[in-house]
Amino acid sequence: MTIGETMPSSAPPRPRGGPSRTFAVVTALAALAAFPGCTVANSDAAGSTGTAGDTLRVVLAQEPPTLEPCEASLTSTGVVVRSNITEPLIERDPESGELEPLLATAWERTGPSTWSLDLRSGVTFHDGQEFTAEDAAFSIDRAVNSGLACNVDGYVFDGRDLEVEVTGDLSLSVTTEVPDPILPLRLSFIEVVPRTTSTEHKVREPVGTGPYVLDGWETGVSISLRRNDAYWGEPPAYPEARYVWRSEPSVRAAMITRGEADLATALNPEDATEDNSVAYPNNETVALRLDGREPPLDDIRVRRAIDMAVERDAIASTLLAGLAEPAAQLVPEGVVGHDPELRGTPTDPEAARELVAEAAADGAPIDRRITLVARNGMFPRVAETAEALQYQMAQLGLNVRIEMLDTAAHLQYQLRPLPENVGPVALLIMHGNQTGDAAFTASQYLLSEGAQSTFGTEELDAEIAAAGELSGADRQEALAGVLAHQNADVVQYAHVAHMRGLMGISPAVHYRPNSASGDELRLAEVRPAGREGS
Template sequence: MQSTRPPTAPPRLRGGRSGTFAALAALALLPAAAGCTVANSDAAGSTGTPGHTLRVVLAQEPPNLDPCEGSLTSIGVVVRSNISEPLIERDPVSGELEPLLATEWEQTEPTTWTLDLRSDVTFHDGQPFTAEDAAFSIDRAVNSDLNCNVDGYVFDGKDLEVEAVDDTTVTVTTEDPDPVMPLRLSFIEVVPRTTSTGTKVREPVGTGPYAMEGWETGVSISLRRNDDYWGEAPAFPEARYVWRSEPAVRAAMITRGEADLATGLNPEDATEDNSVAYPNNETTALRLDGREAPLDDIRVRRAIDLAIERQDIADTLYDGLAEPAAQLVPDGVVGYNPDLEPTVPDPEAARDLVAEAAADGVPVDRRISLVARNGQFPRVAETAEALQYQLAAVGLNVEITMLDTAAHLQYQIRPMAENVGPVALLVMHGNQTGDAAFTIGQYMMSEGAQSTFGTAEMDERIADAGALSGDERADALAGILAVQNEDIAQFAHIAHMQGLMGISRTVRYEPNSASGDELRLSEVRQADQEGS
């Protein structure tokens, strides 16, 4: 994959916007001008021995490490394909499904898929991996009361019938035919059947190339190489994750040789020596919670969409490492609609819609909470401030609330926070499945894990699209994305993003569209290693 590197000097502000927004954008660049003090990195010397320990610095500490939550970025970046593994793996570059813990799979009945499993795999605690563990893992993630993100995101909250036929055969049966069940199963991380079904685990046991060594709360997570791993051994005997909330600190740790990989660098901290840009498959948007006024009025939601200056945000805050978005999935995902265009900003039309709603008694002056997550993406706080200013300019009362991951999830995923007033949630959605049905299911169905909208008609349309395959499936999904923009306006899309990953000169790693969610440590090599 050809990767482009960011400029070493901060870019000049572009566009013709005046006043507060230009000043706000200028403020976003102040940390670079002020220099970089590596606060909180004095402990970085303890992040491990270079060449022996792969040292990774994250933006935040994970809330837990339960493999059933591996589709959440903050958890999956540690767990997926490192500690635990799925039955089937999706290649993030080609999109092809590949064998992993399952060697073959076949649709043996219209509603049943049968999978053959490896017989030479053991868990980190020495237990052999069998079909009972595979069935248990699917049942735990999808059919239990744990409210795992993968349940709503990938399986739309639908229960499955799972059976271990013998030690190396498992069947998965659905109520209706499901042509993409193997793709869904690629999101189930396998755990032993002794894993708790009552609570989410903090130190998981898996089959992956690395095993948990320990988690010192607030300090680090340590992994050790699994010497009994069934596959190819990873290059580094140990891996250690630390977290630093400031992107400038993460970048400086790469530059100073204190870390090998760092997630989510800011453009002003990135150089040709410490980072690489990559398409991270993420889309930012405001998800408008329609349970309360004034966001329950489509005129107000349309006004918000019209108020956002997407190109200015992409150019000024993201330094061109983004492009304005018109839908939640980027090009290349099945169902992407090439006919949708980003909304052209029209503050005057937005003000008219707000005034019209106010004239009909809608409380447009009611405070709207713009909720964002610390470390969600580079310059997230500045993005929230830009949005606050733009929405205020069309007559809306917006207050910013910045939260950590655990608190943000209470607004993001069912059961959502109650009695919190109208919420415009800043989300960054990555579709790692390559199929828009997984985005649509969780965000647009009545009972979707991340939806506050939905109708019986839309639910039926989504279900019908999910039963299709090939071009018919793509066209049906693209049509649903168009309906969201035309008739629902739950989302005010902002930008399709690129990521900046810090990479030390001492290691070799080529980030791909999944790297922001699933950082496979086994793909990292020492720079002087043969064949790297």
């Protein structure tokens, strides 16, 4: 089924569950490109034995900033909340890309701008309330039409309001401002909450319909879940789950090795072995976002020069130990709009220096300090990657200083309203398009007023808008054109690498990570080793 098609009501639900230092770093890590920890382990758990303990133990890289369901499109929140505590109406299979029924059993386009949905019966919230169309409509209104400033509103719906009408106890219709062929895909990002949920404030303790209930959140220590015994779908194997967080990847890996954790996110290659980890495509793309509002980055020659200076092959193969491949666009293979023929800018420091010199001759203040902002823990060896980029930019005659920030501070640079009076910024980002459609990337990262864009052009804005109205092969071609246009005529982004992740997995459990696992770790899909088919 392609995005935008009618979903038949007979379809069954899927079973649920300092620059100079850089050279020393690169040299020391060169041998890691073939590190055995990059191979897949624990994918079958063949011959393993064991029974489910009471608690599934998960160690994260950081504590979630919030458990508010309308913020579940944020990675650090979604990895706990999404599909565990709360659920959407529709979900996208991360491997096939197909949309599948969840709390909605069928959907159909009944007009140019209107979709009708049928909902699942016999579903209750954790507090005992029965799930109805009133709750579904409320959840859409709360996430998209309210003043809560939910991340999903800007990221998925571009800030556009929806008209929602309850047409029966278990049916509703949704009307968009303009025709939207991928509305069902957008709805898959709204987590359903009961209509008694606050619309004045974001919640700390979410109530949902998911397979787990929030049992407690001890700030700075842990988050505990317990199995929802009234769950409408297949019950999860583990009665309880507990999240803790450790910022050091080596500590997370050691917890797997010592049997103190069952799953661990974002391991470093040097800490991974065939016995404690699995490599998987995590759908993330690393890039430098160049603030084109500020000199000297407002000069496209300087931005082009930076793009030409990035040594993608060396960063991907050496610093990232082979767990990445050079990137030429903001979305990886498998996302609608990805163009496999698009090639990354060839590294050419000499030509790049000529461009900078030309810009300087025309008055560009190339000695003005550029701040290269990166986030601690964004990916393994993020600090070394920032140092490599700093060195490569400095070789052009640019004045670059690194600033490593925590998640909250980094978000202030990443999202509008952007900080003022901070000078030119080259922001190291890692973008994961879990929607499977590049329109979401374009609306956030490429539009002139996009929530995560610093600038754009009228021509590119018009191209993005036109692509959003298309479907099928026409949509693919148009979105690929948008990404190529950014590279040729805008150059807000210097692409670095498409990433792969390393997830720590204990031999005691079976879990097969996929491209969504870094954002949506579905605990109901985890089984004790030896019980993979249960």
